Amino acid sequence: MFTLFTSMFKEEWRMHSTLFGNLNFALFPVLIFAIAFMGVFILPLITTVMDTVLLSIVVHAQFILLGIMVGSFGILGKEVMNRRFGQASLIAYSARSLPVSEQMVFLNFVVKDILYYFILWVLPFGLGFLAASPFLGINLYYPMLLLLTLSIAFLMGLCTIFLLSAIYSRSKPALFAVLAILLAGFLGSSILYSPGTVLSAVLLPVSIFDSFTYSGLLLSLGAIAVFFTLSILFFTSADTGSEKHYRNLLDSVSQRLGFLQDNTLVAKDFIDLYRSGIGIGQTIFSFLLPLGLIWLVLSFLREFLTQNNILFTIAVVTGVIASTMYTWVTEFDSISAYYFLPLNISSIIRAKTGTFTVLQVVPVVFIIAVGLLSDAAASIPNAVVLCLSVSFFELALMIRMCGLEPGTMIYNVRVFLKYILITGPVILVLLGLTFISPYLAYISVILFIPAWYLIKSGFKKWDNSDYAGF
Amino acid sequence: MPVIKTENISKKFGELKAVDEVNLGVEKGSLFGLLGPNGSGKTTMIKMLTGQIKPSSGSAKVLGIDPVKEGIRVREVVGIIPEQETPPSFLTSGEYLSFVAKIRKIDGIEEKSDWWFDYLDFADKKDVLCKDLSRGTRQKLMFAQAFLHDPEIALIDEPLINLDPVMQRKVKKFLKDYVESGNTVFLSTHILEIAEEICTDFAILHKGRLLHTGKTDELKEKGMHLDDFFMELVERS
Numbered sequence: 001m002f003t004l005f006t007s008m009f010k011e012e013w014r015m016h017s018t019l020f021g022n023l024n025f026a027l028f029p030v031l032i033f034a035i036a037f038m039g040v041f042i043l044p045l046i047t048t049v050m051d052t053v054l055l056s057i058v059v060h061a062q063f064i065l066l067g068i069m070v071g072s073f074g075i076l077g078k079e080v081m082n083r084r085f086g087q088a089s090l091i092a093y094s095a096r097s098l099p100v101s102e103q104m105v106f107l108n109f110v111v112k113d114i115l116y117y118f119i120l121w122v123l124p125f126g127l128g129f130l131a132a133s134p135f136l137g138i139n140l141y142y143p144m145l146l147l148l149t150l151s152i153a154f155l156m157g158l159c160t161i162f163l164l165s166a167i168y169s170r171s172k173p174a175l176f177a178v179l180a181i182l183l184a185g186f187l188g189s190s191i192l193y194s195p196g197t198v199l200s201a202v203l204l205p206v207s208i209f210d211s212f213t214y215s216g217l218l219l220s221l222g223a224i225a226v227f228f229t230l231s232i233l234f235f236t237s238a239d240t241g242s243e244k245h246y247r248n249l250l251d252s253v254s255q256r257l258g259f260l261q262d263n264t265l266v267a268k269d270f271i272d273l274y275r276s277g278i279g280i281g282q283t284i285f286s287f288l289l290p291l292g293l294i295w296l297v298l299s300f301l302r303e304f305l306t307q308n309n310i311l312f313t314i315a316v317v318t319g320v321i322a323s324t325m326y327t328w329v330t331e332f333d334s335i336s337a338y339y340f341l342p343l344n345i346s347s348i349i350r351a352k353t354g355t356f357t358v359l360q361v362v363p364v365v366f367i368i369a370v371g372l373l374s375d376a377a378a379s380i381p382n383a384v385v386l387c388l389s390v391s392f393f394e395l396a397l398m399i400r401m402c403g404l405e406p407g408t409m410i411y412n413v414r415v416f417l418k419y420i421l422i423t424g425p426v427i428l429v430l431l432g433l434t435f436i437s438p439y440l441a442y443i444s445v446i447l448f449i450p451a452w453y454l455i456k457s458g459f460k461k462w463d464n465s466d467y468a469g470f
Numbered sequence: 471m472p473v474i475k476t477e478n479i480s481k482k483f484g485e486l487k488a489v490d491e492v493n494l495g496v497e498k499g500s501l502f503g504l505l506g507p508n509g510s511g512k513t514t515m516i517k518m519l520t521g522q523i524k525p526s527s528g529s530a531k532v533l534g535i536d537p538v539k540e541g542i543r544v545r546e547v548v549g550i551i552p553e554q555e556t557p558p559s560f561l562t563s564g565e566y567l568s569f570v571a572k573i574r575k576i577d578g579i580e581e582k583s584d585w586w587f588d589y590l591d592f593a594d595k596k597d598v599l600c601k602d603l604s605r606g607t608r609q610k611l612m613f614a615q616a617f618l619h620d621p622e623i624a625l626i627d628e629p630l631i632n633l634d635p636v637m638q639r640k641v642k643k644f645l646k647d648y649v650e651s652g653n654t655v656f657l658s659t660h661i662l663e664i665a666e667e668i669c670t671d672f673a674i675l676h677k678g679r680l681l682h683t684g685k686t687d688e689l690k691e692k693g694m695h696l697d698d699f700f701m702e703l704v705e706r707s
Binding site for chain 1: 520522523524541542543545546550552554556557558559560561562564565568569570572573574597598599602
């Protein structure tokens with residue numbers, strides 16, 4: 001079994017390094033290390049405007065989110081084996097012709113993903129903090145503890161989402177029942193206990209970092225082990241050989257979308273999202289869950305932030321996360337299925353942009369709900385404009401830099417660095433402006449100008465290059 | 471006047487020369503077989519001829535159209551069966567043909583697709599998702615989509631490989647009739663028996679280089695079999 005694991009690991013590395021070059025990809029963890037290393041030197045500055053507890057929550061929440069993002073591949077449920085293994089012809093596909101159970105193949109695949117992304121993201125971040133600590137006289141105990149708690153945060157996010165997605169692949173009603181129980185438990189405990197107690201239960205790694213106890217460590221490791229084991233047990237693989245009949249949706253959906261230039265391609269995207277379950281799955285796991293977590297964390301910071309500040313922060317984060325909807329519609333189907341038809345790469349990207357635009361209803365509804373529930377209804381229009389401006393700007397950046405491969409191109413260190421360097425200042429400036437006055441949120445519409453330019457130049461760039469695909 | 475013509479066309483992928491200065495001419499009304507072992511550059515040739523990838527050097531014309539400058543126009547007028555039979559997973563067979571028809575702006579699709587479902591004997595799979603189809607049925611579907619708009623030229627990459635003998639016979643007959651009515655087929659294959667049986671002209675490609683072009687009748691007149699001729703050339707090169 002170890003051979004299977006190491007081969008999959010090498011394969012993942014080769015897939016990324018083939019796309020971006022060995023050096024370019026090898027530099028990715030170095031970049032994360034450098035960001036963490038340099039980040040430590042501005043810690044004294046950050047702590048003047050942000051409480052250390054708040055900072056600890058933000059950092060740990062980010063690694064829980066990272067775990068959720070990495071783990072959310074599992075939402076594809078039955079499709080994960082078909083799509084990732086079948087069409088991409090990975091080792092796991094060949095492994096299915098060996099005398100190995102699909103659960104064992106999947107176990108290897110998941111463990112490989114955990115270790116791979118741990119080495120890629122979590123370890124370099126922790127080591128960056130560790131390496132810089134002596135320069136600021138920080139006791140080495142703290143960076144070591146941080147590495148431990150960030151690893152726990154990453155694994156908790158990953159295993160939680162993985163368990164939920166495994167339940168989802170078995171039965172959608174069961175998933176909704178589990179989510180309802182979790183929500184009821186959360187609301188109930190919010191009434192019975194103080195916000196601090198609830199938060200430390202939800203963000204267990206933060207509590208361990210704040211005051212380390214062996215019981216806390218054992219509890220979190222136990223939870224991870226249970227979630228992980230249940231996920232593997234619940235996992236159900238591709239349902240091959242089924243021959244269910246479906247009524248024709250393409251004609252009616254494309255007719256309904258007749259107002260769009262590429263209505264046929266957009267209709268196909270929506271049928272894909274609907275029939276694969278990716279639409280609802282991604283909305284829950286990659287959108288509502290992470291944003292719900294961020295909203296939860298922010299809502300406990302009411303003594304530091306006003307309701308408007310919280311709403312605008314959520315609007316910006318929602319914009320960033322909503323922009324990843326572009327990866328939903330580009331990742332799960334290979335365009336080699338129709339690229340031999342009279343279509344340009346730019347017309348396919350334009351159609352994906354059309355699908356993306358229609359999907360923006362989801363973040364808009366979310367922002368409206370947050371605004372209404374957090375008693376900031378007057379600022380909803382500003383927040384919606386802010387969210388959509390950020391989302392379309394990020395989409396344009398992805399189109400320009402990644403074309404139809406945003407999910408993989410992000411691991412190209414040059415692409416990632418450019419993305420961070422462009423996105424970071426834009427977000428900070430916008431947040432700063434909304435903190436001065438809610439009306440300044442409308443300034444964000446300026447972003448549509450560079451977005452338009454980036455999309456247009458992206459079309460030209462990708463039309464002039466050979467489509468590589470997988 | 472050839473309907474497909476290439477001049478010193480080459481394609482490099484990094485250090486690998488997938489196609490190396492190939493000169494080809496395919497006459498109208500011929501069933502042209504591009505033959506070669508796996509990895510000889512056949513699929514790359516089809517992709518270059520249809521503007522899916524750009525040549526590193528050299529040029530090509532398909533029906534007088536330059537696929538580098540007007541790839542879309544070439545793909546509008548020709549029919550293509552790609553190497554891998556990968557129709558979109560979550561569309562049904564019927565939806566996929568309808569999808570192709572909408573992209574190609576073909577009218578009367580219902581009637582045309584029904585004809586293909588009946589001809590290739592898979593009408594019972596019309597409402598089944600492409601991901602749940604067998605490889606053979608996917609191959610039939612890809613065959614149907616390539617001829618849906620009655621193209622003058624069809625560039626088809628290993629179209630018979632997953633079909634059973636009954637269906638192979640049917641498809642071979644279709645291709646012969648299609649060519650007899652004045653159309654052209656550019657068939658890429660490594661199955662020499664099929665090429666010998668149906669092709670009027672052929673070219674042999676090996677490691678990206680063109681080894682030979684000729685007519686199958688001329689070989690027959692000399693009493694030679696295509697596979698012997700092919701083996702001799704490939705082993706000698």
